[in-house]
Amino acid sequence: MSRGKAPSALDLPRPDSLDAGKQQGAYEALRAAILDRQLPAGSRLPSTRSLAERWLVSRGTLEAAYDRLHSEGYVQRVAGSGTRVCAVIPEQFIAAPVASVMVRRPVEPDPPSAGVQSHVPFVARRPDASLFDLKAWARCISRGLLAVGPGVLEANYFAGLPDLREHIAEYLRSYRGLRCEADEVIITTGIRHALDLIARTLLKPGDTACVEDPGYLPARRLFALAGAHIQAIPVCAEGLDTAQLPDTARLAYVTPAHQAPLGMTLSVSRRLALLDWAARADAWVVEDDYDSEYNYNTAPLAALKSLDHADRVIYCGSFNKNLFPGLRVGFMVVPKGLRRSLLRTLQLTGHSVGASDQLGLAEFLRSGAFVRHLRASRQAYEARRDALLACLPQNCAVSGQQAGLHFVLWLPPGVTEGDFCERAAAVGLTLQPLGKFCTQVSLPPAVIIGYTALTLAQIRYHGRVLTQLLIAA
Incomplete structure (x- = not known):
């Protein structure tokens, strides 16, 4: 270079990065030259033709690199004026900041709620997950996944996989006395999810929702979140006092098999009175059948839904109480008139169970492992x-x-x-x-x-x- 001659962009040496990838290497070399002020603000870049001859690359490669620098704000390209470095380099706007070295602290788990711990005397409503056969469950998940094609994993079954719904319907027909078909079953992540869907779909602000007193607190809270007026109905020796149900109520929530928390069974006469009230008031009954599988003295009564000739009962069940709490698979058996609206709510919220858990549970039911687990x-x-x-x-x-x-x-x-x-x-x-x-x-x-x-x-x-x-x- 001659003495006193200003440095030219043509003096940029051929970068070694071109050997790894010409377009990316050219972009990185030019960008580094701009950021290091080797190409100062306002300076003109050489033409792509001349730089291509110097760097032994095609002109198209450099055109692509120049276009990328222009799109990211490093240079301006004006017809008849060439390509010039921008006056303000916007690096602070487009580059992620370099992370400073910091000491990582260990993750501290959130303290568990006293109401949901296992193996703590005497916390209620928890199954013993150690009784669950994990090897059998792993085999069921494996067989379920291998038996289906990729289409099942790609499809969106908002109501749940048809095979699982069929096995649940068959179990309910055999063990809970329900006359139901697979198309009446909707898969949920548990009973609370079902109650949330029901509240979002059926309740409007100002509607009356009846709950047991004493009763399951999450049901009261979920209905209240929908804007409903909560009316507590007392529970006596025969269960819910159906005589106090108002005809203006939109729905009534009950736990007829084993009242939560008092534990009595809703009598047959009260069940018939509850169904008569629902038909007369054009209301819905939400049956929470959370632990009916465990009756130690006699065979349990059939579900309230089994007496529902007017199709007014929404039956809710869950596998979280009889298999293990982390499973998060439940279901509803819904009246035909509510199925479409409940599915719309489910589709809107996008809260559904993963396909692998559904496939594994379907195989668990089909193989008889579920009934064996219940017995043990x-x-x-x-x-x-x-x-x-x-x-x-x-x-x-x-x-x-x-x-x-x-x-x-x-x-x-x-x-x-x-x-x-x-x-x-x-x-x-x-x-x-x-x-x-x-x-x-x-x-x-x-x-x-x-x-x-x-x-x-x-x-x-x-x-x-x-x-x-x-x-x-």
């Missing part, structure tokens, strides 16, 4: 219930122990729920006060006792601790 878990839970009842004082009052995953322990006179639960927590017991589930009714003090997610050794040890608390109360 029912025997295990009955043994645990009996062991816990044997630990309690003979004069201790309990109810709802004939079925389900929990029972109610009524406290001695003069003992408050809050004080008893605090003393229980001090010795490692987690108890839920019955008053937590009440809205307007006032019941004697009691606590909810869950036993199904505990081993026999845990039950015997903590059962003695609970007995000592009762004696000292």
Whole structure:
């Protein structure tokens, strides 16, 4: 270069990056020259023809690189004026900032809710996942996936895979007395998901939704989120007091097989009265059949839906309570008049179960593994219930122990729920006060006792601790 001559873009050496990829290499070399101010703002880039001869690349390669620099704001291309470097380099706007070196902190899990922990005495409504045959489940998922083509994995079945819905309908016909077909079944992620879909579809602000008192709190909250007025209907020895259901209500939510939390079964006369009310009031009944598979004394009554000749009952079930909580597969059996509107809501929310879980569950049902699991878990839970009842004082009052995953322990006179639960927590017991589930009714003090997610050794040890608390109360 001659003395005093300004550096030219033609003096840019041929970059080594061209050997790896000519277009990308040319772009990176020119971009680096601009950012390093080797090509200062306002300077003119050489023509693509001259630079192509110097760098031994095609002119088309450099045209593509120039166009990319122009699209990203590094250069301006004006006909008759050539290509010039922009006055302001917009690097801070298009390049991600370089991450500074920082010490990574370990992830701290969120503390679990006391109402959903397993293996904690005596948290209620939890199955024992250790009873579940994981190897059988893995085989079912594998067989289910291998048996279908890619079309099943690509298709959107908003109501759920047809094969799973058919197996669920067959199970309900055989074991719950329902007269239903696969096209009446909609797959959900659980009962709460079903209640949310029902609330979004059926309830408008100002509608009345009736719930049991005491009862399942999430149902009340989900209906309230839809803007409904919640009317609490008291529960007596025969279940929901159907005489207090208003004719202006839009729906009534019930747990007829094992009332949550008191544990009684809705009597046949009350079931017929409830269905008569629904037909007369043009209302809907939501049946939550959350733990009906576990009846330890006699065969359970058929589902309320089995008596539903007017097609007013929405039946909700779940596999999370009888297989394992993390499965997140449930279902609804819906009246024909509601199917289309419920599916529209489901499609809009986009909240559906993955195909692999549905395929595995369909194979689990088809192979008979589900019924075998129910038989084994029912025997295990009955043994645990009996062991816990044997630990309690003979004069201790309990109810709802004939079925389900929990029972109610009524406290001695003069003992408050809050004080008893605090003393229980001090010795490692987690108890839920019955008053937590009440809205307007006032019941004697009691606590909810869950036993199904505990081993026999845990039950015997903590059962003695609970007995000592009762004696000292």
